[in-house]
Amino acid sequence: MDVRGGGAVGYRSAEAVARAAGELIGGDGGSVPEYEALLDAVVRLAGRDRGALAAALQPVVEQWPGPYQPQAAAARRLLAVVRSAAGPVEPGPAEASRWLETCQHEAVDLVLAARAGEVCSLLRRGAVVPMLLATSDSADGTLDPRELVMRLTEYEQAGARPGPADLGQALLRCGGGPADPDVVSAAEELELPEGPRVAAWLRAGGLPQPELTVEREPGEPEPPSRRRRARVGRRILVGTGELPGRGDFPRPFWSLFRRFEPLIGCNHLLLRSRERHAAAALPWHPEIVASRLLTQVAATADQNGAGDGSPDFLPALARSSGPAGPAVHLAVAYGLGARPDAARAAAVEALAGLAARGRLDGALLGAHLARLVLLGTLKLPVVTASLREAAEAPGGAAAVWPVAAAALPELLAPPAAGGPVRPHVPLLALAADCAAACGARGTVPGVDALAARPGSAPSTREARRLHTTLAAPA
Incomplete structure (x- = not known):
């Protein structure tokens, strides 16, 4: 099947749709183009030969x-x-979308469910539309405004009316x-x-970007516990x-x-909404x-790896076309x-993806990691x-170096409660390797003082190696 054209174009028969449906449902739902093409194909073919499609899907x-x-x-x-x-087809009025906002973390899942529910209602009623408006053949889900207008x-x-959820998803x-302008x-x-x-939305350039606030959970870190x-x-x-x-x-x-x-608690379940879609x-x-x-991603780090959903969410997030700010970089950090x-x-794949697209803010990611x-x-x-694995990929050292350089100053700073600095030797070694590989120059706060310590402790040796690389002539 060729999904590049979207919809039924890539399917030669209802049987082909059924085979694809069996594979995607038996797996993880497929990639974004595969998922979108299958939804669109079912809608298109249902309008052409509902009986053949129903028999093939049974x-x-x-x-x-x-x-x-x-x-x-x-x-x-x-x-x-x-x-x-x-x-069976049961003609009747369009069903209202079921909506119960029980948790503010479910916002994206509600959108995906509303569109799928609208498609189900359309099929149950036997309504016919030319295609789904929001179908995207792009891995990141973007839709060309020209294609939407067409x-x-x-x-x-065709004398058809757009489904509210399908049109809403298309606009987003x-x-x-x-x-x-044309x-x-x-x-x-x-x-x-x-x-x-639609014209007003396209003229304005779509949904504006929201204001963002970075907040830390209140209170001091909890003491270690053996509780699950x-x-x-x-x-x-x-x-x-x-x-x-x-x-609208x-x-x-x-x-x-x-x-x-984000600090308002809720009794939500982790509903596997951490997915590429x-x-x-x-x-x-x-x-x-x-x-x-973000709470679902964080759970993979601080709840013994708990948390439903697909790890493919992070690479998909990195593929997004919009600006990557503190939330995206925090997700990668977790x-x-x-x-x-x-x-x-x-x-690691998400970090590489952000770097390849010029959207990685190494200083921001490093600061998040240190905190x-x-x-x-x-x-x-x-x-x-994880950073070592990212650095070993082609071009990875240049991506990891600003991350390590931003994390080191906070990690090398004296503890607030006093006491000696306990530098992490593997991180210093990684920073030195990355700096040498990408030709970094300059200074990193805390490294010079550590390099000037007497003796030959492993941390001192790695700090000296990093200092020597950064101080070398350009």
């Missing part, structure tokens, strides 16, 4: 009888859509600045009632300010627009996504200190091992 439904559900959230959404497409034109020609995927003009010429709203899943350190989290325009979106979207206060829901706003799911191997590997280590939330040996 064996897939039978693999998941009754209450049985896949583990991955994306796979569960696909299964719900497939069950609706394989079931799809809306097809809706207009259009951003990065004002659209071309695209905005084409949207203004639409006779659909949604035309003026007990946390020792304190977390650093990110809040987002309120955004305008929520009234379906109610399940409203939580995204509300002010997010969460990042693709708001590809121009990774800070919103990261801030809402991932670098995670206990599960897969979570650390994903964080979390000093709070006892992350273990420095684990973090250093």
Whole structure:
């Protein structure tokens, strides 16, 4: 199947759709293009030959009888859509989106669920639309505004109305600045009632970026405990300010627009919403996504590796097209200190992805890592091992050097309670290796004093090696 064209274009038959559905539902829901193409193909083919599609999908439904559900959230959404497409048609009015905001961390999951639920309702009612508006063939979930206007034109020609959740998701995927004037003009010429709203959205450049606040959990770090899943350190989290325009979106979207206060507790469950499709829901706003799911990422580091969801979330977050700020870098920091191997590997991949796109703020990431280590939330040996793995990749030393250089000053500073500095030799060695590999020059606070110590302790030797490299002629 070729998913680049999206929708049914890449599927030659209903049987091909069924095979893809079985594979994606039996796995993790697939990549963003695969997931999106399958949703779109089911909707398109249901409008052309519902009987053939239902017959082809029936064996897939039978693999998941009754209450049985896949583990991955994306796979569960696909299964719900497939069950609706394989079931009987029950004509009736459009169903209102079910909405119960029980937890402010579920905002992105509510958006994904609302769109899938809307597709299920459309299929159960036997309604026919040309395609899904929000379908993206990009790995990061972005949607070209020109493509959206073309799809809306097809809706207009077919006499169809956009689903509120599908249109809302499509608009969230259009951003990065004002659209071309000719695209905005084409949207203004639409006779659909949604035309003026779409034109205004594209003219404004999409959803504005929220104000961000970095907040530390109050209180002192807890003493070590042997209790299962007990946390020792304190977390650093990110809040987002309120955004305008929520009234134009379906109610399940409203939580995204509300002010997010990360220190407000809730009795939420970790609902496996840490997935690559969460990042693709708001590809121009990774800070919103990261801030809402930061507690789940942190759980992989400070709760014995607990926390449902896919480690692929971090690389997907790094692929996002929007600005990467404190929430994204904190997510990577927690991932670098995670206990599960897969979570650390994903964080290393995310670090490399940010660096390759010129979006890595090494100083910010290093500062986050140092603070979390000093709070006892992350273990420095684990973090250093992850950074070493990142540095060994092609071009990795240049990416890791500013991270290590920013972390060292805080870690080498005398403790507030007094006492000697206890430098971490592997981190100093990593910094020296990276500095030599990328030709770094300059100074790092704390390194000169450590290098000037008498004796030949391992930390002193590594500090001298780093000092010598940084002081060498350019």
